[in-house]
Amino acid sequence: MxxxxxxxxxxxxxxxxxxxxxxxxxxxxxxxxxxxxxxLSYNCDICKSQMPDPKTYKQHFESKHPKNPLPEALKDV
The missing domain is CATH 1.20.5 (Single alpha-helices involved in coiled-coils or other helix-helix interfaces)
Known part of the structure; x- marks a missing residue:
């Protein structure tokens, strides 16, 4: 047992x-x-996707939303 x-x-x-x-x-x-x-501190105003830095955000915006004007925050990058 x-x-x-x-x-x-x-x-x-x-x-x-x-x-x-x-x-x-x-x-x-x-x-x-x-x-x-x-x-992920940057949010796209159009598609609401999140990006880690402004450079990536700008690349995303230029490739995914070319017809829309660039946001003021991204013009300096």
């Missing part, structure tokens, strides 16, 4: 270890999403 008890304890220990790993993985994913969202 002792082996049966060891098996149960081993299973419980493994479940606890897996739960801790899942919790840690979920936490890292949330942090990565927050960091990625913070990096």
């Amino acid at each position: 002792a082996r049966g008890q060891q098996k149960i304890q081993s299973q419980q220990k493994a479940q606890a270890k897996q739960a801790a790993a899942k919790k840690q993985a979920g936490h890292n994913l949330k942090e990565q999403k927050k960091a990625a969202a913070a990096g």
Whole structure:
């Protein structure tokens, strides 16, 4: 009967270890999403897509919206 008890304890220990790993993985994913969202600080006025810097925003605007006038914020870039 002792082996049966060891098996149960081993299973419980493994479940606890897996739960801790899942919790840690979920936490890292949330942090990565927050960091990625913070990096995207420029929003296109027309299509609402997000860009990380003004240079990328200007390239996007010139390629995707060539008929629209360039926003004042992008004329200096």
